[in-house]
Amino acid sequence: MISNSQLVNKYFRHSKKFPHIWCPGCGIGTILGNMLRAIDDLAIDKNDIAFVSGIGCTGRAPVYVDFNTLHTTHGRALPFATGLKLARPELKVLVATGDGDATAIGGNHLIHACRRNIDITTIIVNNYIYGMTGGQYSPTTPHGDKAYTCKLGNIERPFNISALVEAAGATFVGRTTSYHVLQLQNIIKKAILHKGFSVVEVITHCPTTYGRINHKGSAVEMLKWQKEVAVDKSRADKMSPKELEGRIVTGVLIEKDLPEFCEQYDTIIEQAQNQAKGKPE
Amino acid sequence: MSKKTSYQLMQGNEAVAEGALAAGVSFFAGYPITPSTEIAEILSDRLPETGGKFIQMEDEIGSIAAIIGASIGGRKTLTATSGPGFSLMQENLGFACLTEIPLVIVNVMRVGPSTGLPTSPSQGDVMQARWGTHGDHPIIVLTPSSVEEAFHYTIKAVNFSEKYRNPVIVLMDEVIGHMRARVNLPPRSMVERVNRVQPNMPPEWYLPYERSATGVAPMASFGDGYRYHITGLVHDAKGFPTTNPSEARDNIRGLFSKIERGFREICLVDYELMEDAEHAIIAYGCMVLSARSALEQLRKSGIKVGLIKLGTLWPFPRFAIEHYLPQLKTILVPELNMGQIYREVLRVNAGKAVIEKLNRVNGTIIAPDEIVKTVKGMVR
Numbered sequence: 001m002i003s004n005s006q007l008v009n010k011y012f013r014h015s016k017k018f019p020h021i022w023c024p025g026c027g028i029g030t031i032l033g034n035m036l037r038a039i040d041d042l043a044i045d046k047n048d049i050a051f052v053s054g055i056g057c058t059g060r061a062p063v064y065v066d067f068n069t070l071h072t073t074h075g076r077a078l079p080f081a082t083g084l085k086l087a088r089p090e091l092k093v094l095v096a097t098g099d100g101d102a103t104a105i106g107g108n109h110l111i112h113a114c115r116r117n118i119d120i121t122t123i124i125v126n127n128y129i130y131g132m133t134g135g136q137y138s139p140t141t142p143h144g145d146k147a148y149t150c151k152l153g154n155i156e157r158p159f160n161i162s163a164l165v166e167a168a169g170a171t172f173v174g175r176t177t178s179y180h181v182l183q184l185q186n187i188i189k190k191a192i193l194h195k196g197f198s199v200v201e202v203i204t205h206c207p208t209t210y211g212r213i214n215h216k217g218s219a220v221e222m223l224k225w226q227k228e229v230a231v232d233k234s235r236a237d238k239m240s241p242k243e244l245e246g247r248i249v250t251g252v253l254i255e256k257d258l259p260e261f262c263e264q265y266d267t268i269i270e271q272a273q274n275q276a277k278g279k280p281e
Numbered sequence: 282m283s284k285k286t287s288y289q290l291m292q293g294n295e296a297v298a299e300g301a302l303a304a305g306v307s308f309f310a311g312y313p314i315t316p317s318t319e320i321a322e323i324l325s326d327r328l329p330e331t332g333g334k335f336i337q338m339e340d341e342i343g344s345i346a347a348i349i350g351a352s353i354g355g356r357k358t359l360t361a362t363s364g365p366g367f368s369l370m371q372e373n374l375g376f377a378c379l380t381e382i383p384l385v386i387v388n389v390m391r392v393g394p395s396t397g398l399p400t401s402p403s404q405g406d407v408m409q410a411r412w413g414t415h416g417d418h419p420i421i422v423l424t425p426s427s428v429e430e431a432f433h434y435t436i437k438a439v440n441f442s443e444k445y446r447n448p449v450i451v452l453m454d455e456v457i458g459h460m461r462a463r464v465n466l467p468p469r470s471m472v473e474r475v476n477r478v479q480p481n482m483p484p485e486w487y488l489p490y491e492r493s494a495t496g497v498a499p500m501a502s503f504g505d506g507y508r509y510h511i512t513g514l515v516h517d518a519k520g521f522p523t524t525n526p527s528e529a530r531d532n533i534r535g536l537f538s539k540i541e542r543g544f545r546e547i548c549l550v551d552y553e554l555m556e557d558a559e560h561a562i563i564a565y566g567c568m569v570l571s572a573r574s575a576l577e578q579l580r581k582s583g584i585k586v587g588l589i590k591l592g593t594l595w596p597f598p599r600f601a602i603e604h605y606l607p608q609l610k611t612i613l614v615p616e617l618n619m620g621q622i623y624r625e626v627l628r629v630n631a632g633k634a635v636i637e638k639l640n641r642v643n644g645t646i647i648a649p650d651e652i653v654k655t656v657k658g659m660v661r
Contacts, residue, residue, distance in 0.1 A: 013510075015519060015521075046508060047504065047505075047506050050503050050504070052350075062510065063510055063522065066508055068503035068508050068509070069508075069509070069510045070350075070353065071510070071511065071512035071513065071514065072373075072376065073346075073373055073513055076342060076346045076372075078343075079310075079339075079343035079344075079347045079350070080349055080353075081350060082343075082347050082350060083310060083336075083348055083350025083351035083352075083354070083358075084351065084354045084503060086308065086336060086350075086354075087308055087350065087352075087353075087354025087355060088502070088503060090504065091503065108343075109342075109343055109346075112338075112339040112343070268329050269329045269332060269334075272326070272329035273332070275330075276330040
């Protein structure tokens with residue numbers, strides 16, 4: 001596997017002034033690092049990768065890395081990525097998005113991208129909160145937990161992102177945490193190789209906002225929590241619903257082979273061109 | 282499409298679709314909305330025939346996002362919508378202005394605000410086209426006043442967007458969009474196509490937002506080996522976010538300066554019977570049709586009146602009015618809104634001539650007789 005210094009040298013933008021904007025203890029760096037390791041393992045040319053994001057802490061990931069990078073508007077990374085992928089189907093298009101970006105303001109785009117089955121890999125960083133704006137509740141903040149816009153506890157029920165994208169038709173769904181870095185790399189690799197719309201949900205921690213207001217302890221303690229609650233799908237399949245309460249099932253949850261959008265569109269072009277040949281000028 | 286010039290019966294929206302194809306548009310993303318839907322329907326058929334692509338998105342926010350993405354991939358792109366959809370596009374229109382992505386939005390206007398009077402004509406989106414997205418930004422807005430112009434202006438819109446790396450809006454009213462007329466379109470080989478300037482330096486020397494002598498930076502497509510960053514944050518010449526005041530100034534002011542340089546070329550204005558005119562009608566879109574008819578009647582009555590036809594609304598072609606102000610006593614601005622261009626005319630006039638407005642916001646057009654009556658009243 002590539003060493004950390006090689007990784008930094010090969011993939012980071014040296015002309016961009018570091019340090020990055022993320023807080024000490026943030027999980028996003030771990031996720032970005034393992035995305036890069038996955039890409040390196042797959043030996044994909046940097047010129048062939050487009051890395052697209054929306055707004056929020058996760059939205060800042062593309063600027064640091066040496067790909068074709070596109071930092072778009074809040075919630076809209078997927079439709080930008082859809083247009084780009086259709087224009088340049090040869091590109092590997094990766095999207096990084098947070099829980100608020102992907103499932104609140106971008107929720108409509110997310111479900112329709114799943115339904116279309118366009119060959120894009122979406123990494124959803126789920127830290128249960130809007131971090132960049134200072135800790136407001138998001139669509140994944142657990143019921144009863146606190147945020148700076150629900151100090152007495154959240155009365156809304158959270159989305160289960162993996163279940164949501166599965167229901168919407170994603171043909172690959174994987175879930176893991178920022179503690180399980182080898183599984184994270186492995187699932188991202190599988191997601192990139194999958195032909196169709198793939199989602200990788202990564203449970204992570206925001207020690208600065210969600211962790212602080214909910215007394216979850218330090219980043220290390222929050223990582224330990226991820227280790228404790230995670231249960232691999234192979235084990236979870238043998239567990240009762242009661243045993244699974246409060247646990248997070250990880251691993252590749254869905255993997256289906258269904259027609260991909262760009263490939264189907266190519267057949268539309270072929271048919272349309274054949275029909276046009278028969279037409280008088 | 283016939284290879285030689287020939288007459289055809291065509292609808293305004295159809296002419297837009299033909300213009301888009303003639304200009305080299307190869308990607309369309311849109312969402313159904315009356316009275317613009319014909320453009321999407323036609324291009325969904327015609328684009329794949331030419332190897333182009335069409336996608337129907339989940340909403341207009343996604344539609345403009347998808348054409349920005351495709352434009353970054355190197356395609357010439359266009360979307361079509363009407364008022365409510367145009368409102369939804371404002372967010373990403375601002376993104377395209379700041380990141381300097383070529384694209385065309387066709388807005389076939391209907392009466393607003395809100396759902397308004399669907400399918401009834403209006404010119405109520407003139408100011409929204411100028412200032413609808415937040416923040417200071419330049420914009421190019423063209424407005425055809427005939428079916429044939431819908432074809433030519435769509436081509437010009439694509440060409441301007443490529444040349445200036447800026448979104449261009451084609452504002453049509455429902456009358457022009459749905460009107461059928463005899464048109465005489467040039468063969469494809471005669472249509473001028475402008476392509477964005479691409480970088481020719483090695484990738485390691487490429488600065489994606491460093492303006493060349495023309496004021497516009499060369500634009501690399503994603504996947505062409507020039508790995509760079511595009512962001513809706515204010516950015517430096519490398520494309521990276523910055524909060525440095527001088528870099529922020531260069532970024533925003535640079536957007537304006539490239540359009541200012543092209544001002545004369547971008548401003549499309551026609552003059553009819555203006556040589557000896559003492560009175561003028563300033564009109565655009567379907568109001569040109571009423572104004573022309575009124576002009577004929579007024580000239581027959583011996584009133585020296587001419588027409589200034591605005592093909593470009595933004596940047597506002599102030600010189601077109603300034604040039605004739607010394608000879609003009611009165612100017613009438615008939616519009617299907619509460620007076621959006623009237624205010625611009627007032628601003629340029631600076632108290633020299635008598636300016637009056639004639640407005641309608643009920644879903645019907647202003648008839649020639651009403652213009653005749655108003656001009657006669659002003660002359661008296």
